[in-house]
Amino acid sequence: MLCGPCRLLRASVAPTAALAAALLSSLARCSLQEPKDQVASALSPYFGTKTRYEDVNPGLLSDPEAPQRDPELLEGSCTPVQLVALIRHGTRYPTAKQIRKLRQLHGLLQARGPGDDRPGNASDRGLGAALADWPLWYADWMDGQLVEKGRQDMRQLALRLASLFPALFSRENYSRLRLITSSKHRCVDSGAAFLRGLWEHYHPGLSPPDVSDMECGPPSINDKLMRFFDHCKKFLTEVERNATALYHVEAFKTGPEMQNILKKVAAVLQVPVNNLNADLIQVAFFTCSFDLAIRGVKSPWCDIFDIDDAKVLEYLNDLKQYWKRGYGYTINSRSSCTLFQDIFQHLDKAVEEKQRSQPVSSPIVLQFGHAETLLPLLSLMGYFKDKEPLTAYNYEEQIHRKFRSGHIVPYASNLIFVLYHCENAKTPQEEFQVQILLNEKVLPLAHSQETVSLYEDLKNHYKDILQSCQTSEECELPKVNSTSDEL
Numbered sequence: 276m277l278c279g280p281c282r283l284l285r286a287s288v289a290p291t292a293a294l295a296a297a298l299l300s301s302l303a304r305c306s307l308q309e310p311k312d313q314v315a316s317a318l319s320p321y322f323g324t325k326t327r328y329e330d331v332n333p334g335l336l337s338d339p340e341a342p343q344r345d346p347e348l349l350e351g352s353c354t355p356v357q358l359v360a361l362i363r364h365g366t367r368y369p370t371a372k373q374i375r376k377l378r379q380l381h382g383l384l385q386a387r388g389p390g391d392d393r394p395g396n397a398s399d400r401g402l403g404a405a406l407a408d409w410p411l412w413y414a415d416w417m418d419g420q421l422v423e424k425g426r427q428d429m430r431q432l433a434l435r436l437a438s439l440f441p442a443l444f445s446r447e448n449y450s451r452l453r454l455i456t457s458s459k460h461r462c463v464d465s466g467a468a469f470l471r472g473l474w475e476h477y478h479p480g481l482s483p484p485d486v487s488d489m490e491c492g493p494p495s496i497n498d499k500l501m502r503f504f505d506h507c508k509k510f511l512t513e514v515e516r517n518a519t520a521l522y523h524v525e526a527f528k529t530g531p532e533m534q535n536i537l538k539k540v541a542a543v544l545q546v547p548v549n550n551l552n553a554d555l556i557q558v559a560f561f562t563c564s565f566d567l568a569i570r571g572v573k574s575p576w577c578d579i580f581d582i583d584d585a586k587v588l589e590y591l592n593d594l595k596q597y598w599k600r601g602y603g604y605t606i607n608s609r610s611s612c613t614l615f616q617d618i619f620q621h622l623d624k625a626v627e628e629k630q631r632s633q634p635v636s637s638p639i640v641l642q643f644g645h646a647e648t649l650l651p652l653l654s655l656m657g658y659f660k661d662k663e664p665l666t667a668y669n670y671e672e673q674i675h676r677k678f679r680s681g682h683i684v685p686y687a688s689n690l691i692f693v694l695y696h697c698e699n700a701k702t703p704q705e706e707f708q709v710q711i712l713l714n715e716k717v718l719p720l721a722h723s724q725e726t727v728s729l730y731e732d733l734k735n736h737y738k739d740i741l742q743s744c745q746t747s748e749e750c751e752l753p754k755v756n757s758t759s760d761e762l
């Protein structure tokens with residue numbers, strides 16, 4: 276990729292000292308910004324929660340800092356008064372568990388003796404050997420941490436949002452920005468990288484200071500809000516720690532679609548099929564995605580799979596998200612009520628302040644969390660719901676499903692509520708309107724399919740969740756029968 280200032284440098288003749296300095300600094304910025312890769316894998320659309328943000332927003336491939344203005348965004352007589360954003364952390368390293376499985380698979384390949392290279396298929400023999408030699412870049416300490424690319428994801432998102440909503444992100448309003456994050460490193464670091472992006476927006480060309488000097492209080496860590504799933508007893512007992520709750524995931528792992536891939540991969544890699552299982556196949560697929568997202572290389576791990584395999588492995592990933600974070604069990608989404616209500620408390624407060632002609636105390640609220648934070652919330656709101664549940668047995672029927680996690684929650688995915696104040700409103704209700712953006716595109720409202728809603732209508736549509744969903748009750752385990760108390 277060529278980025279403007281670099282081209283300028285090459286074309287320039289005898290620059291003055293000042294110009295040279297300016298060019299040098301933009302060159303430095305350029306090399307930082309220049310994506311390490313223009314490598315795309317044919318498998319990229321199937322990486323599920325390990326999808327790169329730019330694969331969902333291809334416009335960003337050529338210029339990741341240019342705002343992608345959705346033509347449906349309100350403008351004119353409606354001005355944004357508040358933005359509440361839920362942001363998934365940027366690109367991350369594999370978890371320690373994934374790294375352990377990868378090492379196991381790699382060991383299996385390295386243990387193949389020369390005797391295992393049965394004569395017959397030279398090209399296939401090549402792949403097993405290539406993978407045995409392909410270095411494992413991943414070490415235990417990396418355990419799910421944010422990578423440099425993930426910092427860029429956040430920095431660039433900040434720059435785009437700041438250009439899209441210049442008044443909200445004005446310097447004056449920066450001091451009123453609120454940042455809430457999950458305690459996980461990758462989320463705290465994502466928040467910091469986002470703020471650095473904003474700093475750059477205010478001081479183009481200067482390198483940002485430490486986050487601690489950024490005149491925006493320390494991030495407030497709130498796991499009850501951003502990792503509500505860890506705090507919901509009913510979810511933990513009935514789903515997370517329940518061996519049978521993910522029945523369909525386990526059944527699909529041993530079902531015909533996965534068995535075909537297992538047999539094929541065993542043949543391609545020349546390892547006994549009994550040494551492989553669905554988890555190892557999945558980690559090979561993830562490694563293809565990690566090598567692409569983190570290192571910008573198309574790794575030989577990708578060569579194991581064709582597109583049909585990728586679709587099956589995507590389904591396996593989606594099945595798990597569906598049963599653990601989506602519509603599979605009601606408690607998955609109900610456990611996010613508090614977060615949903617929290618968003619509306621911010622919006623309510625802004626509306627009240629505006630009605631009293633006071634400045635909005637928190638024009639920008641940023642909340643950093645996980646795919647596991649966003650999926651339950653989107654399910655609670657009724658998005659991406661298929662007519663039939665995703666099961667181990669309806670892979671074919673679900674080929675065109677709505678619930679595709681790669682399209683919904685790639686790295687750096689974001690769900691943004693924009694509250695507008697509209698002039699010339701005929702009724703007081705029309706004064707306040709809302710748009711919801713998912714990954715910077717306007718998300719039609721679940722109740723009307725419109726791209727904008729009166730704030731009152733939206734609250735009315737979600738009345739039940741706003742009024743009758745108390746996490747303390749939803750997350751309580753069904754009472755054990757103890758009649759003795761009542762006697």
Ligand SMILES: *[C@@H]1O[C@H](CO)[C@@H](O)[C@H](O)[C@H]1NC(C)=O
Pocket residue numbers: 355356357441442443445447448635638
């Ligand atoms: C700060 O944000 C408010 C919206 O809450 C906006 O009306 C105002 O113009 C912004 N301030 C500046 C200086 O842009």
Ligand SMILES: *[C@@H]1O[C@H](CO)[C@@H](O)[C@H](O)[C@H]1NC(C)=O
Pocket residue numbers: 395396397398399
């Ligand atoms: C070798 O592998 C290729 C690709 O997997 C396949 O198309 C071909 O039929 C195989 N050849 C033999 C002799 O097995």
Ligand SMILES: *[C@@H]1O[C@H](CO)[C@@H](O)[C@H](O)[C@H]1NC(C)=O
Pocket residue numbers: 512513514517518519520
């Ligand atoms: C575990 O999940 C299964 C399937 O949903 C359910 O029938 C069972 O009651 C759950 N077990 C517990 C302890 O909640």
Ligand SMILES: *[C@@H]1O[C@H](CO)[C@@H](O)[C@H](O)[C@H]1NC(C)=O
Pocket residue numbers: 756758
């Ligand atoms: C639970 O309580 C109900 C009435 O409150 C009673 O009829 C039932 O037998 C009790 N069940 C058990 C398992 O104790």
